[in-house]
Amino acid sequence: MLNCHCLxxxxxxxxxxxxxxSAF
Structure with missing residues (x-):
């Protein structure tokens, strides 16, 4: 999984x- 600090x-x-x- 990606190590994300925020959903x-x-x-x-x-x-x-x-x-x-559509990347921002």
């Missing part, structure tokens, strides 16, 4: 991987 940060990383064009 939102972890979700944003996953979203960035799934949707590179």
């Amino acid at each position: 939102i940060d972890c979700l944003s990383v996953i979203i960035g991987i799934l949707n590179p064009s």
Whole structure:
């Protein structure tokens, strides 16, 4: 698993991987 200190940060990383064009 990813070592995330914050759930939102972890979700944003996953979203960035799934949707590179929507990465923020």
